[in-house]
Amino acid sequence: MYETSVQHTKDSTGTKRSTPPSDGGITATGLGKRFGDLWALRNLDLRVEPGTVLGLLGHNGAGKTTAIRILTTLSQPTEGSATVAGLDVVRDSAAVRNRIGVASQQSTVDGLMSGRLNLQTIGRLHGMSKAAARQRGDELLEQLDLTDFATALVKTYSGGMRRRLDVAASLMGGPDVLFLDEPTTGLDPRSRGDLWQMLADLVREGTTIILTTQYLEEADRMADDIVVLDHGETVAHGTPAELKARIGDDRLDIKVAAAGELVAAAGALSAFAESDATFDTEQLVVTAPIKAGVRVIDVVRALDEAGIDAVDITRREATLDDVFLALTSDRHNREELTA
Amino acid sequence: MSNTLLTESRIFARRNLEHIRQVPEKLTNVTIQPLMFVLLFAYVFGGAIKVGGGGYKEYLIGGILIQTLAFAMMGPAMSIATDLQEGVIDRFRSLPSRRSAYLLGHYMAEMLGSLLTIVILLGTGLIVGWRTHAPFLHVVEALLLLLVFASAIIWIGLWMGILVRSPDAVMGVGFVVVFPITFISNAFVPLESLPNILQWVASVNPVSVLIAAVRTLFGNPVAPVTKHVWPIDHPVGAAWLYSVALVVLGWVIAQRRYRARTTD
Numbered sequence: 001m002y003e004t005s006v007q008h009t010k011d012s013t014g015t016k017r018s019t020p021p022s023d024g025g026i027t028a029t030g031l032g033k034r035f036g037d038l039w040a041l042r043n044l045d046l047r048v049e050p051g052t053v054l055g056l057l058g059h060n061g062a063g064k065t066t067a068i069r070i071l072t073t074l075s076q077p078t079e080g081s082a083t084v085a086g087l088d089v090v091r092d093s094a095a096v097r098n099r100i101g102v103a104s105q106q107s108t109v110d111g112l113m114s115g116r117l118n119l120q121t122i123g124r125l126h127g128m129s130k131a132a133a134r135q136r137g138d139e140l141l142e143q144l145d146l147t148d149f150a151t152a153l154v155k156t157y158s159g160g161m162r163r164r165l166d167v168a169a170s171l172m173g174g175p176d177v178l179f180l181d182e183p184t185t186g187l188d189p190r191s192r193g194d195l196w197q198m199l200a201d202l203v204r205e206g207t208t209i210i211l212t213t214q215y216l217e218e219a220d221r222m223a224d225d226i227v228v229l230d231h232g233e234t235v236a237h238g239t240p241a242e243l244k245a246r247i248g249d250d251r252l253d254i255k256v257a258a259a260g261e262l263v264a265a266a267g268a269l270s271a272f273a274e275s276d277a278t279f280d281t282e283q284l285v286v287t288a289p290i291k292a293g294v295r296v297i298d299v300v301r302a303l304d305e306a307g308i309d310a311v312d313i314t315r316r317e318a319t320l321d322d323v324f325l326a327l328t329s330d331r332h333n334r335e336e337l338t339a
Numbered sequence: 340m341s342n343t344l345l346t347e348s349r350i351f352a353r354r355n356l357e358h359i360r361q362v363p364e365k366l367t368n369v370t371i372q373p374l375m376f377v378l379l380f381a382y383v384f385g386g387a388i389k390v391g392g393g394g395y396k397e398y399l400i401g402g403i404l405i406q407t408l409a410f411a412m413m414g415p416a417m418s419i420a421t422d423l424q425e426g427v428i429d430r431f432r433s434l435p436s437r438r439s440a441y442l443l444g445h446y447m448a449e450m451l452g453s454l455l456t457i458v459i460l461l462g463t464g465l466i467v468g469w470r471t472h473a474p475f476l477h478v479v480e481a482l483l484l485l486l487v488f489a490s491a492i493i494w495i496g497l498w499m500g501i502l503v504r505s506p507d508a509v510m511g512v513g514f515v516v517v518f519p520i521t522f523i524s525n526a527f528v529p530l531e532s533l534p535n536i537l538q539w540v541a542s543v544n545p546v547s548v549l550i551a552a553v554r555t556l557f558g559n560p561v562a563p564v565t566k567h568v569w570p571i572d573h574p575v576g577a578a579w580l581y582s583v584a585l586v587v588l589g590w591v592i593a594q595r596r597y598r599a600r601t602t603d
Contacts, residue, residue: 035603069603072433073432073433074429074432074433074603075603076602076603094435097433097434097435098435100433102429102430102433104426104429104430106426106429107425107426108425108426108427108429108430109427109430110354110425110427111425112357112358112361112362113354113357113358113361117357121350121353121354122430122434124342124350125342125347125350125431125434125435125436126434126435127341127342127435153361169430173434173435
């Protein structure tokens with residue numbers, strides 16, 4: 001586990017928060033971004049209270065990164081407005097950059113410098129003295145388990161090490177608001193758990209975080225609020241508990257031998273399901289969210305009685321695909337989502 | 340605490356120097372290449388090309404100085420194209436630093452490279468027998484002119500690096516641009532040896548004018564003027580005009596292009 005003494009280090013490097021964290025939140029109103037004819041993001045409304053975590057959940061191309069780029073002043077919105085730490089991201093972009101830390105999806109560290117020098121350069125650009133930047137950088141390297149590689153060139157780092165250095169870079173300025181675009185993609189399970197712990201400590205000290213993820217588990221564990229994006233539009237907004245209530249519990253997949261048996265299998269499954277089954281006609285799989293307390297053996301018996309040739313039956317937790325199916329089933333069919 | 344523009348630029352410049360420390364081969368084109376050119380031209384072509392008064396070696400140095408500084412366009416183009424391709428530019432843009440500091444940092448680091456080039460070329464020139472035959476102040480003016488011209492080239496190089504889509508394209512585009520403008524000139528041969536139409540081109544070409552100005556100020560042999568147009572007839576004045584205009588132009592278009600490229 002990473003040591004976290006971030007509040008202390010903020011003081012020691014002289015980059016203390018200049019304003020109370022009460023205005024450290026994020027708002028967005030009708031935020032939209034168009035590239036040519038395509039709206040990458042549309043009608044995004046957000047309200048993130050200081051010291052809380054918002055999870056932006058969605059597939060690749062859902063608009064997560066576009067939202068982050070606008071909120072971090074890297075991209076101009078086509079319509080709507082947003083504030084970060086009480087500052088307008090378009091009009092006060094320079095002031096916003098003083099208050100935020102960003103770890104984007106693409107690695108933004110310099111491969112031809114050591115990890116230590118990368119952090120030192122960023123600290124210097126934050127206005128720290130050379131000594132303070134060096135000290136703060138070394139503390140973060142320690143926290144993110146990179147001390148052994150402090151002097152190695154970043155181009156020799158593994159993907160996971162680069163991710164962690166990116167997170168360290170985003171923390172150099174002691175930000176009020178932290179933006180993390182898929183921070184745990186490419187991390188092994190242990191590093192992922194350590195990073196979650198570290199972020200939880202930062203939130204406890206008052207940092208506001210927006211993180212994007214494709215993993216339901218991550219959003220569930222980290223976020224106080226979740227916004228689900230699909231094709232640039234908000235398809236759901238709520239706490240993890242609310243969202244889970246909407247998408248149901250575990251899923252049961254039944255693979256059948258022939259396409260003609262799909263409907264019959266769904267019929268046999270309906271007694272155990274919370275809502276209508278969905279079909280994957282290519283894989284010959286029927287899927288349905290099942291009620292709490294259902295035993296797989298009872299489902300097997302019911303299928304057998306109905307004379308259905310079930311090849312395989314799997315019980316599993318709901319995935320991001322299931323969330324989208326549940327939330328967007330009127331707009332998309334399963335083929336599109338799994339393509 | 341906030342940095343001054345100069346401090347920020349120096350932080351960025353130090354980053355470029357660190358890249359050179361890690362990959363010293365990057366310096367080849369500003370160190371070994373000019374040295375090689377002097378030796379090759381002085382001893383391989385030197386016997387074949389005749390110029391009046393002072394000999395080919397004295398004629399050569401002005402040409403190689405300007406040609407090498409013109410080729411130094413590739414360095415800044417390459418490093419900025421690489422930055423833009425990697426994500427590192429987004430990191431700098433999300434930090435509280437001025438946008439212009441990033442480009443100024445590149446400029447400062449590249450200027451050190453060009454200074455090194457000038458020192459190496461003049462040093463090698465002295466070894467093979469090149470001398471100045473002019474008042475001290477003229478020599479100083481020549482050196483200042485070289486620095487302003489080097490600045491113009493670096494800004495144009497930065498602009499080019501932002502313009503191309505990938506670092507791989509820099510070499511291709513660079514050679515296509517720099518080769519003709521340096522060879523359709525008086526750099527290595529006297530103007531009179533060129534075909535008629537190219538003599539006209541070479542007589543207004545900033546490269547020819549700069550070379551003629553440097554040769555004049557150093558007191559080295561100057562290629563006889565064949566086409567009487569203002570720039571080649573007044574090389575020193577025209578060279579200053581060209582250089583200052585190119586610095587301003589390069590600086591403006593590089594900044595504008597950078598803004599456009601990093602705004603979406």
